[in-house]
Amino acid sequence: MSSTPFAEPAKILITGAEGQIGRALVRLMAGDQDFVVIALSKRNLDITQPRQISDRLAEYLPDYVVNCAGFNRVDPAERDPERAFAVNAGGVEQLAVLCSELSIPLLHLSSDYVFDGHYASGYSETDEAAPLDVYGASKWQGEEAIRRQLPNHIILRVSWIFSESGTNFLLKTLEQARSEDTIRAVDDRRGCPTSAEDVARVLMAVLKQLINGAEAWGTYHYCGAEITTRYGFSEAILAAARQYEELKATSLVPVSSREMPEAAERPASSVLKCKKLLNTFGIRQRPWRSELQRLIRQLYERQGLEQPQARRVGARDGNQIT
Ligand SMILES: NC(=O)c1ccc[n+]([C@@H]2O[C@H](COP(=O)([O-])OP(=O)(O)OC[C@H]3O[C@@H](n4cnc5c(N)ncnc54)[C@H](OP(=O)(O)O)[C@@H]3O)[C@@H](O)[C@H]2O)c1
Structure with a gap:
């Protein structure tokens, strides 16, 4: 179990x-x-395949598992609920069961979408899903399965991830800004953009404290500092990008979510309160604006924005993914 510090890397x-x-x-x-x-x-490792999970756990005998796998596509999930539940609920439950059998703590990512979005001021960990x-x-079913199966878990709810x-x-x-004159963005949904790298930093900081004996299992929230809307986030993205190139889009139009119907209903407020993480682990929210600036600069420095969606930077660069 993880309560004694590791002499070797975890x-x-x-x-x-x-x-x-x-x-x-x-x-x-x-x-x-x-x-x-x-x-x-x-x-x-397909987490919907219990045999694969048990084989990989037996093969590597990890000290901790961090589950970054998820069916994360909100509108497609409406059309294919079976798939969404198979990964986010069934797969997560299997992972928790098999980690429990081997006494391996599990760190898991969940979402602001477990809430209905009625609290404009934000949600704390004890608010009702x-x-x-x-x-x-x-995602909620996956969380509940972990709570049932494996006491030694951290569930970290995050929101509006960008990378x-x-x-x-x-x-x-x-x-869109490179191909269209006008961009429409919803201005009645509030939340906090969060860089994937910040989430990774939080997970690492939590892991280090667990390794050193912190007994702080449970559910936590993390998101970038400063509440905005999708419109506000778009504004910041376009302003940052215009430092580097002239964009085709010259106008950004605020619209209501009713004017931009989507398959899935989304929470009006996705704001997560992050006090518990600060009080327990001393981890503060970082401002998403500085992360946005850093990422945009990186995108331009590395190869410009010819086809941003097609870029594939990441774990394969310098790290092995098996
Ligand atoms: N993105 C957000 O805004 C956001 C917000 C709140 C919470 N979260 C949560 O944070 C976690 C990570 O999010 P992310 O943004 O990094 O998502 P992501 O970019 O979609 O990454 C999820 C990864 O899981 C993989 N995956 C899907 N089904 C799997 C399966 N059955 N077994 C193993 N891997 C599987 C996906 O592979 P394929 O792409 O090949 O399917 C993808 O590589 C998820 O649990 C998500 O629910 C994300």
């Missing part, structure tokens, strides 16, 4: 290692001598 098995947060975590951990990283993409959509319901790879609002907005 062995961390990361699932979903090719996702936004998985990549960031693999990249950061690779440069830290406290950790040995086993990075498993979906190809090598009431998901509005299939994705949120599947330099994968599918996210930052890259979609940049792509």
Whole structure:
């Protein structure tokens, strides 16, 4: 069990290692001598396959598992609830059961979408979950399964993740801004953008304290500092990008979510209160604006924004993904 400090680096098995947060975590951990990283993409560990989970756990015998795997596509989840529940609930439950059998603590990522979004001032960990959509319901079921199966867990709820790879609002907005004159963005949904790298930093900081004996299992919230709307986030993205290139989009139009109907109903407020993480682990929220600036600069420095969605930077660069 993890309550005694490790003399050697802790062995961390990361699932979903090719996702936004998985990549960031693999990249950061690779440069830290406290950790040995086993990075498993979906190809090598599909969490809906119990046999694969037990084989990988037996093969690597990790000290901790960090589950970055998830069916994260909110609208497709409405059309394919079976798939969403198979990954986010069934797969997560299997992971928890098998970790429990081997006494391996599990760190898991969950979502602001477990809430109904009625609290404009934000949600704390003790607020009641009431998901509005299939994705949120599947994430909530996964959380509950972990709580039932494995006391030694950390569930970290995060929101509005952006990074330099994968599918996210930052890259979609940049792509649109390069191809369209006008961008419409919803201004009646509030939340806190959060960089994948910040989440990875939080996970590492939590892990280090667990390794050193912290007994602080439970559910926590983390998101970037400063509440905004999708419109406000778009504004910041466009302003940051215009420092580097002239964008085709010349106007950004605020619209209500009713004017931009989507398959899934989304919470009006996705704001997560993060006091518990600060009080327990001393981890403060970092401002998302500075992370946004850093990422945009990186995108331009590395290869410009010819095809932002097609870029694939991350865990494969310098780290092994099996
Ligand atoms: N992105 C957000 O805004 C956000 C907000 C709140 C919470 N979260 C949570 O944070 C976690 C990570 O999010 P993210 O943004 O890094 O997501 P992501 O980029 O979509 O990464 C998820 C990874 O999991 C993989 N995966 C899907 N099904 C799997 C399976 N059955 N077995 C193993 N791997 C599987 C995906 O592979 P494929 O792409 O090949 O399917 C992908 O590589 C998820 O649990 C998500 O629910 C994300």
